[in-house]
Amino acid sequence: MDLTLLSQYVLSGLVIGVLYSLMALGITFIYSIMKMINWSMGEFYMIGSYVQYALLATFLGSKRWWLALPIAMAVVFVLGLVIQLTLLRPMFVGAVERRDEYATIITIAMMLLFRNAAIVLGGPNQYAPGDYARPVTIATLPISGNRFVALLATVVLLVAFYLVTRHTWVGRALRGAAQNRVAIQTAGIDVLRLDMLAFGVGVALAAAAGALLAPDFLVYPENGAISTFKGFEIIVIGGLGSVMGSVIGGILLGVIEALGSVFLSAAYKDLYGFVLLIVLLVFRPTGLFGEHERTA
Numbered sequence: 001m002d003l004t005l006l007s008q009y010v011l012s013g014l015v016i017g018v019l020y021s022l023m024a025l026g027i028t029f030i031y032s033i034m035k036m037i038n039w040s041m042g043e044f045y046m047i048g049s050y051v052q053y054a055l056l057a058t059f060l061g062s063k064r065w066w067l068a069l070p071i072a073m074a075v076v077f078v079l080g081l082v083i084q085l086t087l088l089r090p091m092f093v094g095a096v097e098r099r100d101e102y103a104t105i106i107t108i109a110m111m112l113l114f115r116n117a118a119i120v121l122g123g124p125n126q127y128a129p130g131d132y133a134r135p136v137t138i139a140t141l142p143i144s145g146n147r148f149v150a151l152l153a154t155v156v157l158l159v160a161f162y163l164v165t166r167h168t169w170v171g172r173a174l175r176g177a178a179q180n181r182v183a184i185q186t187a188g189i190d191v192l193r194l195d196m197l198a199f200g201v202g203v204a205l206a207a208a209a210g211a212l213l214a215p216d217f218l219v220y221p222e223n224g225a226i227s228t229f230k231g232f233e234i235i236v237i238g239g240l241g242s243v244m245g246s247v248i249g250g251i252l253l254g255v256i257e258a259l260g261s262v263f264l265s266a267a268y269k270d271l272y273g274f275v276l277l278i279v280l281l282v283f284r285p286t287g288l289f290g291e292h293e294r295t296a
């Protein structure tokens with residue numbers, strides 16, 4: 001194998017790794033604020049892909065593809081706000097004794113509800129949005145226009161997320177809630193409102209991943225399962241609750257899968273990430289950037 005071909009595989013892994021990180025970021029962001037795992041993230045990914053496909057196939061067309069992503073994110077964001085307000089807020093304002101079990105039951109129920117609703121409304125068929133951008137070349141890597149657009153949009157979303165969380169009042173409040181929910185309330189912050197915002201943003205990021213990857217991974221009721229699987233794998237590698245870990249973990253997973261497919265076998269692509277996960281946990285059980293909650 002020459003250096004050009006090797007660089008192509010590395011770049012391919014970097015590209016898909018950045019896209020993976022968007023899903024993982026949504027999972028870890030919700031966990032950081034609400035201290036719960038959303039097992040239905042894959043279904044919000046699926047909803048985002050369906051909304052994007054429906055918009056392109058009916059109202060917008062391929063020429064206005066750039067409007068589909070923000071609309072899909074906005075639809076899922078509003079859906080997330082409603083779900084958090086009606087189904088998840090009782091975790092913090094009611095007499096729920098076991099919050100982890102409550103959150104698990106609710107989110108698994110949403111997973112089954114949304115997946116079966118997609119089957120009823122859209123059928124078991126697979127759909128694929130048409131190409132809306134020309135192929136380009138990144139260094140030595142030829143890449144489809146759709147995937148290049150997905151890469152650029154993901155980078156923009158990651159940068160915007162960083163700027164908002166680091167340089168705005170809302171971002172500082174969210175980081176404070178992630179560190180200690182009780183202490184942030186003593187400063188006069190409405191943590192319940194932050195929960196609603198965090199859940200909406202987290203599922204909107206998952207919807208963005210679904211919309212951006214729809215041309216490559218297709219649109220069907222179970223298309224979020226593999227993304228959820230990858231997302232949880234990444235947050236364990238990067239460290240549960242770490243935003244930086246979500247990005248770095250996604251890139252590592254993408255590169256490991258790409259190189260493993262070349263040097264070993266493409267048939268076991270999903271296995272290589274687990275090998276990395278096991279090796280990492282042996283030496284660093286908290287992941288690469290594992291964070292600990294402040295208790296004092």
